[in-house]
Amino acid sequence: MRKGYILDSRYQIISCIGEGGMADVYLADDLKKHRKVAIKTLRLDFRDNPRAKRHFKYEQLAITKLHDSHVVKVFDVGKSEGIQYIVMEYVDGDNLKDYIKANYPISNGRIVKIMRQILLAVREAHSHNIIHRDLKPQNILIDKKGNVKITDFGIAIVLSKYSMTQTNSIVGSIHYLSPEQAIGEMATKKSDIYSLGIILYELLTNDVPFHGDTAVAIALQHSHAQMPSPREINDKIPQALENVVLKATAKKQASRYNSVHDMYNDLKSSLSTFRKHEKRFHPVDSEDGYDSDDATKVLDLKDIQSKNNNAEKNKSDVNPPMSRRKKLALIYFSLVCFIVLIECFVFFFFFSRVDVPNVNKLTKNHAEKIIKQKHLFVSKVEYRKDSQVEYNHVIKTTPGEGKSIFNNSGIKLIVSSGPNTLRIKNYVGENIDIARIELKQKGFKVKVFYDYDSNIGMNRIVKQSIKPNTPVPDFNKTIVFIVAKKSSSMM
Structure with missing residues (x-):
């Protein structure tokens, strides 16, 4: 349904907000109730499909029975111009x-x-x-x-x-x-x-x-x-x-x-x-x-059943007695396989290695794709606070970039969960010298401007640039104070 289309003379389509296997979901205006709603309709190519129609009917039967606040509410069900629809609450x-x-x-x-x-x-x-x-x-x-x-x-x-x-x-x-x-x-x-x-x-x-x-x-x-x-x-x-x-x-x-x-x-x-x-x-x-x-x-x-049947068949097979010649042939074959296996292991150990790619500062998903392309995999993801690397971007890998490791080995990603933050108290009314000492110990840079018309006590803080209890990233630790000072005319 296109934007602006009015379904059943009541619901005006705003946009398509979801496309599923057999149904589409639209955001619409309920012109009667003056509210936004979500409308689910069968896709055009499934409107004559018995299975799709059955599932749509099941949904109507199921969801209209439920009245919990954690189940999406159904406002209306109907059919208009061959379109079956369910009108539900819109969850923003x-x-x-x-x-x-x-x-x-x-x-x-x-x-x-x-x-x-x-x-x-x-x-x-x-x-x-x-x-x-x-x-x-x-x-x-x-x-x-x-x-x-x-x-x-x-x-x-x-x-x-x-x-x-x-x-x-x-x-x-x-x-x-x-x-x-x-x-x-x-x-x-x-x-x-x-x-x-x-x-x-x-x-x-x-x-x-x-x-x-x-x-x-x-x-x-x-x-x-x-x-x-x-x-x-x-x-x-x-x-x-x-x-x-x-x-x-x-x-x-x-x-x-x-x-x-x-x-x-x-x-x-x-x-x-x-x-x-x-x-x-x-x-x-x-x-x-x-x-x-x-x-x-x-x-x-x-x-799935063919896999299970094959497994059961293999279990039920009974090996017939082997002759001495067959036993010797089996031993010889096993020995050859063992030697080949050792040679393959040696080849793998010395030649089948790969360098860890540089994925630092890439997003986690991007890094995982590159690692997979190198025939490696992410074995673990660890999140750490970091002020220099953006949230959900890679800080480093273990082993580190350029390290030579076996093919199909696991790599640990250290991913940023955002910068460390600090919170400061309300310094308004306090002495600037005491506040300066406290904040410098926490690594803050303190800037001071004077207010010569303030009625508050001299050297007392009138305003501060950072609101109390506001998270402050540790890479941006500068605070500005407005401090009371007697005007020159009063001195």
Whole structure:
């Protein structure tokens, strides 16, 4: 829909603010209520698609049942000139994915506050037997005041009506997909809990736990790989908070939280001092596992099932008895393979090395791309205060630039989290000499101008250029004072 188009004689389109796999979202003016709204419509090429229409219908059914302040409100649903639409409240802010990228590292207290709002919204959905099935940061909005809203119930399932429907496909976003969904089983409320655990992991680390070249590879990791430790990436995370991630993302549903309410209560106390020395949670089902891109995908189960069938077939094969000649041939072949392996190792050790590229002062994302092009990878990201390097830009690498290291080795990035800041008190009314001494000890340069008409006591500060308690970057530590002085006519 173009700018200015009036939908159903009421909603005037301002701009397109989102494009999804099957739907578009527009910002519009509600001419009747005089407010901005978000309008979701089926894309033109999907308006005759039964599956897309079904998902759109599910979203209408699901979202109109929910009345939590952390779920995007629905104002209207309808159809006009062949266009199906849902009118929702407009959230002026970012999705959680962009918020994490822009604000990482985020304090543990802020993370808990964000997650608690998300959990309240999902708890509301679960109380109506609605499973979201596609929980991810892109479907979570956060406004400029920090209020969180969940949206996009397009593939939600209402248990009371649709739970008997099962297809040979996986629906959901692969980075946040539960193990049971990865093998094509029916999603449950605990599948949403798994996705919530992955979202919490990303809030804590600015990354998803599993990466891979294909969607199938990532799905298999969700099914079998051990969940990485957030504390190994960010050592400021308390063990109790990491345990919330580990319990929510347990491979077996029986090891996860029984409900979102239980997860909410556990998260609520995770920063309490009485849990300071809590031991690490170890799911009884830990195995080994994968990851891909953020887009919502539908996977054909034949890829995964064929891998599982091949593995089972290999296990069931029984080797027939070997003759003495075959045994000698096998020994000879093993010896040749061993020699070749040693030669390959020697070649790799002496020749397959690469120099660490210079990525200093580049953005973190740009640096990661260059490092990847050099057949290396970023093993860890550490944030430090720095006054000379911009926020989210690389300060240095470990090993440093130019160092020769093995191919496919890991590099640690030291990234700027912004300059150190100081705060000064209110010096108005105090003696300039005392203030000068205090501030010079803190590294400030003090400039003084005199006010000869002031009624305040002589040598007392009338004004200061930096407001009290305002953060001051340590590279800009100059303060100007206006100081009272008797005029020459009074002397």
